[in-house]
Amino acid sequence: METITLEDARRVIAAAEEKAAEIGCPMDIAVVDAGGHLKSHVRMDGAFIGSISISINKAYTSIAFQTETKDLAALTQSGQELFGLSDAHGGRLVIFAGGIPLRRGDDIVGAVGVSTGTVDQDQQVAEAGAAAF
Template identity: 40%
Template sequence: MLTKQTLSYAAAEKVLGWAADKASEMEVPQNIAVLDEAGHLVAFRRMDGAKFFSIEIALTKAYAAAGLRVSTHEVAPKTQPGMPGYGAQALNGGRFTTLGGGVPLFVGGQVVGAIGVSSGSVEQDTEVAQHAAKIFHETFN
């Protein structure tokens, strides 16, 4: 029988906190989504001042990172015109993005979830998501 680990609500809340702390330090209010390995929402935080338009983008970033098992910014070069992944942004009913800010969360080499961050620049979103993911990996591995 196969068994798998999944992300608990308590762990997802910690990820939200680490991301929100970093976003506050950067003075960039963010929408932060934490999904499980199957792409289902576990926890979400919209910081005061975060753009409401970016809520869906944060969710999509986390969804893509969980499904691809790789950070969204790493996929971008492979989806440019002339590359093998060109057109991938139209996949999955449009619920796919290569915008930076989506990072998978691993425990023991297995994806247990992902974080998606949106409302700042792509670079800021990526920095916040990577920060929270790094602390997650240090804490749970």
């Protein structure tokens, strides 16, 4: 029942690291499998310890709701219909950019999560990772 191999995860992480280096922002980068469980994580030198769990949780959230985390941002603002979503699941949900599903055909078989930079930087690096999958 492997959905994503370690080799897949490393390819995604390598591409994300390359982009992070290119933009000059060290990152926590995590890849999870289709069940949302950690397959691999790296904390680049200088990336935040506070972003360890956020990178993992961004990837988890992408599996949990089958979506990019950036698409949750608008829906969860005060006054919007999912306001409070991030509080409703034991502190594991992230509702801003940087988590992206990894697809094989029509199936989501894993996800990548990136954290430490601005959300734009996180998203850019996650996209570079996802593109290598």
